[in-house]
Amino acid sequence: MEYDFSFQNPTRIHFGKDALKRLPIELSYVGKQVLMVYGTGSIKSTGLYDTIMKTLKRAGKEVCELSGVTSNPTADKAYEGIELARRQKPDLILAVGGGSVLDCAKVVAAGALYDGDFYEQFFVKRAKAETAIPLGTVLTMAGTGSEMNGNAVITHTEHRRKSGMFSDCVYPVFSILNPELTFTVPKAQMVSGICDILSHILEAYVSPSDGDNLTDDLAEAMMRNLIRSAYRAVENPQDYTARANIMWGATLALNGLLDGSKQQDWMVHQIEHQIGAYTDCPHGLGLAAVSCNYYRLLLPYAPWRFARFATNVWGIDGHNKTQEELGELGILAMEDFFKGIGAPISLRELGMEMTAPLDEIADSCRLLPGGYHSVTHQELRKLLRDTL
Amino acid sequence: MEYDFSFQNPTRIHFGKDALKRLPIELSYVGKQVLMVYGTGSIKSTGLYDTIMKTLKRAGKEVCELSGVTSNPTADKAYEGIELARRQKPDLILAVGGGSVLDCAKVVAAGALYDGDFYEQFFVKRAKAETAIPLGTVLTMAGTGSEMNGNAVITHTEHRRKSGMFSDCVYPVFSILNPELTFTVPKAQMVSGICDILSHILEAYVSPSDGDNLTDDLAEAMMRNLIRSAYRAVENPQDYTARANIMWGATLALNGLLDGSKQQDWMVHQIEHQIGAYTDCPHGLGLAAVSCNYYRLLLPYAPWRFARFATNVWGIDGHNKTQEELGELGILAMEDFFKGIGAPISLRELGMEMTAPLDEIADSCRLLPGGYHSVTHQELRKLLRDTL
Numbered sequence: 166m167e168y169d170f171s172f173q174n175p176t177r178i179h180f181g182k183d184a185l186k187r188l189p190i191e192l193s194y195v196g197k198q199v200l201m202v203y204g205t206g207s208i209k210s211t212g213l214y215d216t217i218m219k220t221l222k223r224a225g226k227e228v229c230e231l232s233g234v235t236s237n238p239t240a241d242k243a244y245e246g247i248e249l250a251r252r253q254k255p256d257l258i259l260a261v262g263g264g265s266v267l268d269c270a271k272v273v274a275a276g277a278l279y280d281g282d283f284y285e286q287f288f289v290k291r292a293k294a295e296t297a298i299p300l301g302t303v304l305t306m307a308g309t310g311s312e313m314n315g316n317a318v319i320t321h322t323e324h325r326r327k328s329g330m331f332s333d334c335v336y337p338v339f340s341i342l343n344p345e346l347t348f349t350v351p352k353a354q355m356v357s358g359i360c361d362i363l364s365h366i367l368e369a370y371v372s373p374s375d376g377d378n379l380t381d382d383l384a385e386a387m388m389r390n391l392i393r394s395a396y397r398a399v400e401n402p403q404d405y406t407a408r409a410n411i412m413w414g415a416t417l418a419l420n421g422l423l424d425g426s427k428q429q430d431w432m433v434h435q436i437e438h439q440i441g442a443y444t445d446c447p448h449g450l451g452l453a454a455v456s457c458n459y460y461r462l463l464l465p466y467a468p469w470r471f472a473r474f475a476t477n478v479w480g481i482d483g484h485n486k487t488q489e490e491l492g493e494l495g496i497l498a499m500e501d502f503f504k505g506i507g508a509p510i511s512l513r514e515l516g517m518e519m520t521a522p523l524d525e526i527a528d529s530c531r532l533l534p535g536g537y538h539s540v541t542h543q544e545l546r547k548l549l550r551d552t553l
Numbered sequence: 554m555e556y557d558f559s560f561q562n563p564t565r566i567h568f569g570k571d572a573l574k575r576l577p578i579e580l581s582y583v584g585k586q587v588l589m590v591y592g593t594g595s596i597k598s599t600g601l602y603d604t605i606m607k608t609l610k611r612a613g614k615e616v617c618e619l620s621g622v623t624s625n626p627t628a629d630k631a632y633e634g635i636e637l638a639r640r641q642k643p644d645l646i647l648a649v650g651g652g653s654v655l656d657c658a659k660v661v662a663a664g665a666l667y668d669g670d671f672y673e674q675f676f677v678k679r680a681k682a683e684t685a686i687p688l689g690t691v692l693t694m695a696g697t698g699s700e701m702n703g704n705a706v707i708t709h710t711e712h713r714r715k716s717g718m719f720s721d722c723v724y725p726v727f728s729i730l731n732p733e734l735t736f737t738v739p740k741a742q743m744v745s746g747i748c749d750i751l752s753h754i755l756e757a758y759v760s761p762s763d764g765d766n767l768t769d770d771l772a773e774a775m776m777r778n779l780i781r782s783a784y785r786a787v788e789n790p791q792d793y794t795a796r797a798n799i800m801w802g803a804t805l806a807l808n809g810l811l812d813g814s815k816q817q818d819w820m821v822h823q824i825e826h827q828i829g830a831y832t833d834c835p836h837g838l839g840l841a842a843v844s845c846n847y848y849r850l851l852l853p854y855a856p857w858r859f860a861r862f863a864t865n866v867w868g869i870d871g872h873n874k875t876q877e878e879l880g881e882l883g884i885l886a887m888e889d890f891f892k893g894i895g896a897p898i899s900l901r902e903l904g905m906e907m908t909a910p911l912d913e914i915a916d917s918c919r920l921l922p923g924g925y926h927s928v929t930h931q932e933l934r935k936l937l938r939d940t941l
Contacts, residue, residue: 168568168569168732168793168794168797168801169568169569169570169571169572170566170568170569171565171566171567171568171575172565172566172568173563173564173565173566174562175561175563176561177559177560177561178558178559178560178561179559180556180557180558180559180560180813181556181557181558182557183557184557187559344556376794377778377781377782377794377795377798378794378797378798379774379775379778379782379798379801379802379805380801382774382775382777382778383771383774383775385774386767386770386771386773386774387767387770387771389770390765390767390770393765394765394767405556406556406764406765406766407765409556409766409814410765410766410767413556413767413768413813414767417767417810422805422810425568425801426797
């Protein structure tokens with residue numbers, strides 16, 4: 166694969182302190198019925214719920230609500246939303262919250278227009294949804310990039326499986342991104358989002374092609390900016406520029422921009438999905454916990470890639486070092502970064518016990534071809550044990 | 554202005570050596586009548602014309618043609634295309650060529666659906682086109698970014714005015730980008746395209762906001778990649794990776810990605826437009842000729858910006874230098890780059906004579922607010938004289 170790709174992303178972004186002022190215009194393009202989807206109540210305590218509800222009423226909308234979407238959104242909540250949407254037939258689904266709320270809303274947007282069981286269709290048989298109710302979003306947390314892509318991740322509690330769907334028709338029509346709305350996100354969740362962004366960039370970056378390509382340069386620029394902005398945001402959560410960089414970085418990290426010419430890996434996400442399905446851990450923190458050891462596993466297969474990562478992202482001097490030594494220093498620098506912003510670098514720090522069913526989790530992971538190496542369940546068992 | 558912007562770009566990109574294989578799928582989405590727009594014949598000598606015509610026939614299309622679009626496409630050619638499109642009522646306009654062909658096709662796409670004089674409406678009265686015939690493109694030259702934006706620049710020969718229109722509805726529905734199709738572009742045109750790309754990046758980069766923002770980081774990564782790739786492509790025009798970087802870089806440089814949080818300047822383009830209107834010089838070479846002295850004029854108003862440019866783009870050591878000294882070294886490095894790839898750094902090298910009506914050209918420039926400083930016609934007269 167050598168610089169061959171397709172790219173399209175139709176989502177309209179309104180970004181900045183005044184972004185919410187664009188909501189009335191967006192509402193004027195759609196019909197009367199709106200289904201508002203949100204989480205477990207933080208938008209009520211911050212006043213955002215009231216602001217949006219007023220805007221909806223002023224626009225003459227009739228609103229029904231799906232509330233209580235949790236992090237690691239469940240299939241059960243999506244079933245509930247689909248039922249509601251089938252009854253109310255909304256012209257717009259408005260998701261107000263973080264990536265979990267957006268992902269649940271996407272599944273509802275598609276599932277409501279199909280007969281039968283959405284989970285069976287889109288997640289088990291992996292059929293692609295070809296139509297969906299139009300979706301708009303007001304984002305309150307930076308991380309998943311769901312505000313500008315066609316991905317949704319759902320946890321099936323009973324099956325102990327966290328998995329994703331993709332469809333062109335669940336790209337939000339519009340997304341409203343005001344970094345100030347992320348100021349009140351608890352620190353651990355902000356850090357989780359930051360780790361998720363870094364992981365999205367790395368899933369593409371740590372894979373061929375290896376030529377001197379623009380996509381890698383953009384990925385490195387985004388990582389350097391994210392690292393600086395993360396330290397600043399941890400120091401001062403009200404730092405608008407840092408939060409804005411993180412928010413826009415999250416969007417660009419998974420909107421297709423970084424796919425150009427890259428084969429992609431995505432095993433860190435697969436591993437975390439199954440850790441999450443078993444433990445309900447915050448997504449980004451789970452990614453941080455396994456990332457460094459996963460990349461140590463890949464290091465011998467692509468030392469040049471990690472040497473480049475060390476030099477261009479972490480500014481490590483490569484003199485008198487082998488690619489492998491330099492690459493390990495890059496991974497160590499990432500470990501220090503995770504520690505520095507308060508993210509876990511082991512499963513124990515993530516809250517898992519000695520008694521956790523690590524082998525069972527490892528064996529439940531879907532194995533992908535990977536970028537430089539295709540891991541086995543055997544390797545994943547060892548990885549999880551080493552990472553405990 | 555502080556990180557507030559809207560962004561949407563619906564164009565579907567097919568990129569790579571096999572990108573043209575996606576044309577039949579794209580054709581299957583549209584009706585039978587196609588208007589093919591192209592230039593002065595190079596696509597016939599390379600065989601691209603035959604390939605595309607065969608694909609169109611195989612797809613059952615009825616094709617009419619607008620040929621002979623020149624660089625610095627003229628209003629007269631657009632009038633001719635609009636006449637043709639009004640008669641033939643194409644379901645798709647397929648532009649095959651470089652930015653000039655694409656720009657002419659965009660004007661035809663919009664103008665054909667409006668009564669009256671397109672130039673008067675869209676360029677003089679600056680009305681925004683609200684509808685257009687769907688446009689697809691097969692790009693043969695990298696530079697203008699027209700393949701993924703809503704801009705079109707037209708020269709009115711009689712009025713001696715080269716000016717632009719923008720409309721959401723002339724974004725191409727699809728654009729096919731095969732870097733190999735740029736291999737046969739004459740070197741001077743390739744270099745012109747490279748200068749155009751650098752200028753697009755700088756028009757946004759050399760303006761507020763000045764905070765530590767991701768957009769500036771992306772712009773710098775793109776400039777560093779462009780500079781490396783330009784030297785490689787000048788050395789070996791068949792270097793696929795270099796040509797691919799330049800082609801994708803051209804697209805990203807003017808598709809909205811680099812606007813985020815930036816006020817933008819665009820005076821270098823204004824100046825070149827009028828030089829072009831008087832001399833018909835290649836657009837990018839005209840930009841190169843005036844860029845360095847224009848930025849020298851801005852330097853005292855934003856030394857921090859040019860210091861950053863010197864360090865982050867050209868890798869110049871800032872020790873023991875004032876911001877202004879460092880900034881001047883950055884501009885000198887850009888001058889060396891232009892020389893190194895064979896671009897002009899004076900109007901004389903661009904082919905202008907002592908007797909050129911410099912003051913008249915300066916006075917004909919539209920003055921924009923600018924990023925750090927609003928230039929006057931007096932300053933432009935001096936700039937052009939100093940740059941002769």
